[in-house]
Amino acid sequence: MTEPRTLFDKIWASHLVDRQEDGTCLIYIDRHLVHEVTSPQAFEGLALAGRKVHRPMQTLAVADHNVPTTDRSKGIADPESRTQVDTLEANGKAFGIRVFGMSDDRQGIVHIVGPEQGFTLPGMTIVCGDSHTSTHGAFGSLAFGIGTSEVEHVLATQTLVQAPAKNMRIRVEGKLPAGATAKDIVLKIIGTIGTAGGTGYVIEYAGEAIRNLSMEGRMTICNMSIEGGARAGLIAPDETTFAYIKGRPMAPQGADWDKAVAYWSTLVTDEGAKFDTEIVIDAAEIIPQVTWGTSPEDVVPITGAVPNPDDADDEGKAKAMRRSLEYMGLTAGQKIEEVKIDRVFIGSCTNGRIEDLRAAAAVAKGRKVDPSVKAMVVPGSGLVKKQAEAEGLDAVFREAGFEWREPGCSMCLAMNADKLEPGERCASTSNRNFEGRQGRGGRTHLVSPEIAAASAITGYLTDVRKFQA
Amino acid sequence: MDKFEVLTGVAAPLPMINVDTDMIIPKQFLKTIKRTGLGKSLFFEMRYDDAGKENPEFVLNKAAYRNAKILVSGANFGCGSSREHAPWSILDFGIRCVIAPSFADIFYNNCFKNGILPIKLPQEICDKLMKAAENGANATFTVDLQAQEIQMPDGEKVPFSTDAFRRHCLLNGLDDIGLTLEKKPKIDTYETARKTEQPWV
Numbered sequence: 001m002t003e004p005r006t007l008f009d010k011i012w013a014s015h016l017v018d019r020q021e022d023g024t025c026l027i028y029i030d031r032h033l034v035h036e037v038t039s040p041q042a043f044e045g046l047a048l049a050g051r052k053v054h055r056p057m058q059t060l061a062v063a064d065h066n067v068p069t070t071d072r073s074k075g076i077a078d079p080e081s082r083t084q085v086d087t088l089e090a091n092g093k094a095f096g097i098r099v100f101g102m103s104d105d106r107q108g109i110v111h112i113v114g115p116e117q118g119f120t121l122p123g124m125t126i127v128c129g130d131s132h133t134s135t136h137g138a139f140g141s142l143a144f145g146i147g148t149s150e151v152e153h154v155l156a157t158q159t160l161v162q163a164p165a166k167n168m169r170i171r172v173e174g175k176l177p178a179g180a181t182a183k184d185i186v187l188k189i190i191g192t193i194g195t196a197g198g199t200g201y202v203i204e205y206a207g208e209a210i211r212n213l214s215m216e217g218r219m220t221i222c223n224m225s226i227e228g229g230a231r232a233g234l235i236a237p238d239e240t241t242f243a244y245i246k247g248r249p250m251a252p253q254g255a256d257w258d259k260a261v262a263y264w265s266t267l268v269t270d271e272g273a274k275f276d277t278e279i280v281i282d283a284a285e286i287i288p289q290v291t292w293g294t295s296p297e298d299v300v301p302i303t304g305a306v307p308n309p310d311d312a313d314d315e316g317k318a319k320a321m322r323r324s325l326e327y328m329g330l331t332a333g334q335k336i337e338e339v340k341i342d343r344v345f346i347g348s349c350t351n352g353r354i355e356d357l358r359a360a361a362a363v364a365k366g367r368k369v370d371p372s373v374k375a376m377v378v379p380g381s382g383l384v385k386k387q388a389e390a391e392g393l394d395a396v397f398r399e400a401g402f403e404w405r406e407p408g409c410s411m412c413l414a415m416n417a418d419k420l421e422p423g424e425r426c427a428s429t430s431n432r433n434f435e436g437r438q439g440r441g442g443r444t445h446l447v448s449p450e451i452a453a454a455s456a457i458t459g460y461l462t463d464v465r466k467f468q469a
Numbered sequence: 470m471d472k473f474e475v476l477t478g479v480a481a482p483l484p485m486i487n488v489d490t491d492m493i494i495p496k497q498f499l500k501t502i503k504r505t506g507l508g509k510s511l512f513f514e515m516r517y518d519d520a521g522k523e524n525p526e527f528v529l530n531k532a533a534y535r536n537a538k539i540l541v542s543g544a545n546f547g548c549g550s551s552r553e554h555a556p557w558s559i560l561d562f563g564i565r566c567v568i569a570p571s572f573a574d575i576f577y578n579n580c581f582k583n584g585i586l587p588i589k590l591p592q593e594i595c596d597k598l599m600k601a602a603e604n605g606a607n608a609t610f611t612v613d614l615q616a617q618e619i620q621m622p623d624g625e626k627v628p629f630s631t632d633a634f635r636r637h638c639l640l641n642g643l644d645d646i647g648l649t650l651e652k653k654p655k656i657d658t659y660e661t662a663r664k665t666e667q668p669w670v
């Protein structure tokens with residue numbers, strides 16, 4: 001009998017190329033996603049050293065961070081953004097890598113495109129020069145963000161030098177109450193463990209509430225692992241996973257498919273495997289969540305109030321809280337549902353998939369965005385956009401007064417023209433509420449797509465359950 | 470990559486927890502296709518006001534710290550995105566060593582790839598170093614990587630530890646890719662075996 005192993009241990013072991021005396025490992029990388037912001041310096045490094053891309057077919061590139069979400073026929077106005085996007089296409093040609101260009105239907109946010117194409121598969125190691133690569137862990141693949149030097153390393157060698165992570169399991173047991181979503185689960189988790197709680201760990205999410213989620217919901221959870229400090233999140237693949245993958249353009253077919261499913265079915269944590277840390281959360285207690293501050297751990301239930309720094313555990317934390325409150329323009333004790341908003345952003349690699357748009361549209365249907373609010377919906381990819389339009393969701397949003405945009409990262413990080421003005425307050429379905437993230441001086445409240453839509457309608461942060469009764 | 474052996478310089482105090490990569494280098498500076506030139510934008514939003522003028526209160530704008538080579542900060546330093554622009558901007562400013570009670574994983578890795586030494590020390594020792602760093606131009610530390618020791622301005626020595634392999638690479642300025650390519654035969658063997666077992670990869 002071999003020792004019982006965790007899912008992480010299994011994937012790690014199957015990718016080990018070499019192990020040094022000090023425990024550092026050389027691991028094989030199956031899939032490499034590339035975007036325009038973190039790759040130019042890596043390609044430049046390769047060119048300078050006269051190196052080639054070792055496995056171009058295991059690499060897929062797409063521009064997402066800088067692309068405009070309005071009419072694209074005129075190209076990109078900002079010269080620096082344009083240079084980055086052009087550089088990606090030029091590097092793709094020079095190094096023989098597939099690039100989904102700006103006019104390709106398949107273009108979109110890299111973490112939405114990978115799964116959508118069947119490029120992301122269970123049991124694989126997947127990297128990208130982007131911290132939200134953790135998203136792909138929803139398929140039971142070990143997926144994590146890397147820096148540009150590592151991007152260059154993977155391009156040149158298809159491997160990475162890594163130390164193994166520690167194992168953490170978070171079990172979300174029981175059934176989620178009405179109105180609570182995958183986003184609320186993950187915000188609750190981050191609020192519980194803190195933004196550094198997962199540092200050094202790979203987190204496996206398990207339990208009934210996780211099993212019951214769709215692939216979209218599982219991706220939302222794994223996506224924000226990094227906000228909890230963990231480089232990667234994992235969910236064991238199951239029938240839901242296989243059904244999602246089957247028939248996707250880059251997924252295995254025929255005999256390979258059967259062989260793959262047989263293998264993927266072994267990708268579970270063995271009974272009795274040891275975790276360095278284990279946390280259990282009761283799903284029944286998860287109330288829709290919202291962030292009040294400038295760190296993703298600053299969460300409160302939508303029914304709650306802004307916390308008081310005087311109640312903080314230590315002075316460092318209290319200081320950070322005071323700074324957050326000042327930046328956010330909030331006062332301790334203020335009721336969350338009395339917070340007035342100016343903008344709504346529905347999109348990003350956290351919540352820009354079809355299911356997210358359906359959920360938001362269900363709330364928006366037959367209602368109107370409050371005249372004081374500017375609200376926009378940015379689909380995660382060209383294919384999500386197409387699907388939504390086929391279902392008539394674009395019409396629902398437009399009639400309610402939302403703007404319907406072209407796919408990309410958009411106001412998740414405001415690198416393109418979509419950004420908050422100083423002091424503007426936004427209910428956003430993205431993943432980071434750092435100072436200045438959505439525009440200098442902008443104030444971000446992280447929420448689910450349902451709460452974002454409800455808040456657009458009332459003009460205040462709003463408990464979506466009021467609309468669902 | 471430049472070698473890191475012994476570094477002597479002023480240490481700047483930045484007593485904040487959760488210093489994230491958006492604070493270190495905001496996104497408008499990620500549009501570059503070069504690694505250099507980011508130093509002037511390091512900590513942009515804290516360092517400059519809305520009109521682009523220097524904020525005299527910010528530590529790196531104070532005369533004593535304008536040439537700081539070391540940064541002392543709070544827990545969970547470098548959290549947030551994977552942008553290597555964060556260590557690039559730190560390096561381009563002239564800082565080659567960051568000391569904090571804890572670091573976010575990706576940032577920590579990225580430092581080593583760029584010849585920056587991140588040092589993790591217990592909170593109470595960081596507090597002591599922070600205090601020493603607050604002494605302005607007198608806050609000169611010497612960081613000796615071979616000896617794994619920080620010498621404080623008053624001569625007191627604080628030991629630290631680093632992973633042996635990373636220390637070796639940093640001390641010798643070694644390029645990871647070159648080292649890995651020496652293992653090419655092992656990579657080839659692995660790929661062949663994998664191809665038979667899992668042809669869909």
Ligand code: SF4
Pocket residue numbers: 064065109110111130132348349350408409412413430431
């Ligand atoms: S949507 Fe936001 S978090 Fe996701 S890849 Fe784009 S910028 Fe990063």
